[in-house]
Amino acid sequence: MRASLASLAMGAITTAAAAQETRPDSIRPVPLSAIVISAERSATPMNRTTAAVSRLTADDIERLPQATLADVLRHVPGVAVVDFDGLGKDPQLMVRGFYGGGESEYVVVMVDGLVVNRVHNGTLAWDALPPPAAIASIEVMRGSGSTVAGDAAVAAVVSIRTRPAAERRVAWNVSGGGFGSFDAALDLGGSLAGRGMRLDASADRTEGFRAHAAREGRRLAASVEMTPAWQLSVNAATRRFDEPGPLLESALATNRSASDPMFRFDETEDAELTVGVRHQRSLGSGQVSATATLDRRNATILRTLPLAPGFGDTKERALGTRRAALELQADFGDSGLPGDDHLTIGGRLDVGDLASRYY
Template sequence: MTQQTLAARSAAAAITAICGFGAPTAYAEEPVIGDDNTVVITASRFKEESVRLPTNITIISKEDIERSNATQIAQLLKRVAGIQVSSVSGKTTVSMRGISAEQASNNVLIQVDGRRLNYTDIAAPDLESVLVADIERIEIIQGAASTLYGDQAVAGVINIITHSGKNKESSANLVGGSYGTVQGSLNLNHALSQDWSFLLSANYLETDNYRDHNEREQSQLGLKFHYLTETSDWLFELNTNNEDLNTPGALLESDLDKSTQSRPEFANDYVDTQQGVLRVFGQETIDDNWQYAIDVNYLDSDIESINSFVGFPTTTVNTTDRKQWSVYPRIKGQWQADSGSIDWINGLDYDHAEYAFSLLGRGNEQVVKSVYSQLFVPVSQHTDLELAARYARVEDDLVDFMVYPTGIKLKNSATAYDLGASHQFDKRSKGYVRFSKNYRFAKVDEQSYTADGVVGLEPQTGDSLEVGYEQTLGHGFLKLSVYQLELDDEIFFDPAVTPPPGAFFPGANVNGGRSERLGFIADYQADISSKLTSGINYHYVDAEIKQGEPSSQGSTIPGVSEHTINGWFDWQIDKVANWYLEVNYRGSRYQEGDVANALPKIESHVILSSAINWRWQQLTLGIRVDNLLDKEYIDYAQFGGYYPANGRNGYAKLSYRF
């Protein structure tokens, strides 16, 4: 493949992805099934016992995060069963359920305290904007969640919960390590009165990263005011994130003998981001039967960048401006019956986004309105049914100087529903089955660059079926699940179709027929002794394009590894020290965008990482080394453009709690 072809085929996805960028992790010990203290917010948007939810849920607790000595969310998620993590120039993409990394930002919903990190364009959610030191826990629901969360929640939801202020502990952290990395952070909690508290967080980071011309400087500041009584829970939040990042670009196969280099055409490339977030959250108990909650979120993101391609250097400065605000009111009723609790949740979601990208003269004003309802009914003391439905409408007011220079208005709608059941066989085991109808709307980049003669893309729709079993053992737990995810009119970039008139590269975004993913997840954790805990998980997925263009029909979905295995153990050496060792295997896969399976595969790899922590009263010293054996491998590749993964790297972290 020539350099020109590589650049052309990569351009549609790369322009916005670049400019937007758009563990132990010993996970929380599995509780006894039915433990009333086990709650998750992700799966109901209100606190709900996880035993009632007919789906696969993983919770990464605060203790897990601290014991892992992690400083990046990618380190925490990499070991979760069913998740595949990729990195491009120091930015992380998380995929689930056989969704490729290229499509993950469109099909996996990531939230921080209920606020969407996903954008209305195809840029990946900026996980690096979330400071690990601020995280209280991470809740991961696998499988379609369109009924509760609407657009983009096709393969699952990752909800990152940060400290709210009710945690009275303060902390200071200092990190130093490979690639000239220096990081300092502060979380200061203070009670203003019996009901009011505030939390101030600050972070500063400098690093050169693994590759040349990949320096990063980031500063963050956050302020939260928290009001908490027996019947009220209100949070007022403001945070800013400023980041300057040099982007090294892709390498050709001939460049991989020196994986740290950056090609000369990327010498001027960078992405500078300034972002501000405002959030108000409130939850009130009305009486014994009713409570309501409301989320109001506002994001203002301004990005300046230079984006070159292999063989095509440029010095043109581009700007990307995003403004997103949302209002999510909801109400929950709860009534006690002889067989258990009847829970009924109803809500409205309103999302408004404005987007402008200077390079392509592209702009969009998008409004999404949704209404949803979820009902839990106890059929017996051991069996619960879940019934849920959502209706959503989207309106796009779109301008693109090449395809829609005078503008166009596009309207569409979609529905989703869930039918699920969970059954407790005894106090330590349960089974569940769940069928879900899911959807996602086309993003602005996709709507503005469609095949010749196509005006607007239809919503992508799909069916998801999952059957699972969970067993709490005397020495650990076992989780098993099988799933099928079928997508119709799947939206993706196809390099083989005829582009719109005036296009300067081949291919276009399409509704691509039908695809299917059949998967199996096994997750096992064992307490070998009072001081040694270990675990292993396995994910198998057969992802195939069932119906589409003749060149791609029957092909394996690119970017998806058929096999993923993670293993780990955590040894509490003595009262003050623990040692953690983790191994990650990711199988081979086709390059992103290679729907015809015509390009060489990305080879499989095995990575070993380790951490050790010492704790003395309020002080903790941790050392972590990732890629312990200095394995050379490719983390992401698209159309013959390669992004090498980090070599062996490590750091020391000193933490003080007060």
């Protein structure tokens, strides 16, 4: 009787297995498009790059809870953002343990292939970067990128691509909050007389969490596709902010939002202008591009150096920088040799000067 039951059970299992094998698969395969990145200076499928690269698209940025570009970068693995002012207006990047503390920077940031780090110390003017609504993609290549973006790219390279000028769009954002905070941004794009044009503007202001910590900035950027091969871009930005200075532990315990009167004159006024021209054309089986940029920055900086408790020396610094850059790059596809090959040849010449005077 036991043998008959066992045979019956095994027969039922075999029949069920056969029925499962003959049932048609109802799940249809969905082909995924290749993710193409340009962190290595040329379009490369992500599964073929040897670098540690993270990529955020415009759709990803829209889904993230962000108000600034620094908020977007917080979501990239390996990237940490430190807020100096507590309101996100003066962020500092920390990648893989490299941190400049606001005095220098180990991350090179490029906007449409143009390096935007400052000449004198490599730091970033976050107010001069595109607003999130104007960004098409962000690529972060972690690790040393000196062969791609110069010797300052010790920790990472952040490549920001803005939306095409001819893309028709209207995007705006207005927000306000505590501490007298106000932000507004506008991004326009489209074609006029057959030429792609883009205009984006932004403005922000805050009184700051602490006393004597007001901050305001303005930015205006425009790009025009003069011909299918030539593009002109202009970026202007101004900013002004107060420096409340450090607090002693005793004063911090009494009022965390206070400011030491010794630093009541500390402030910075900054203005910069960048003009760029880009040319791109086909050459045989490849493509050649050339980019020339000029930028100028003028700043007036008042700082107090503490010499003794309650006593400091206040100096005014007049700072002026200029930079001219020329970049050439040629990309060639399959040469006909066995296998899949790609050749990129390029170079960059960057010349800058610094004028600094203390009063």
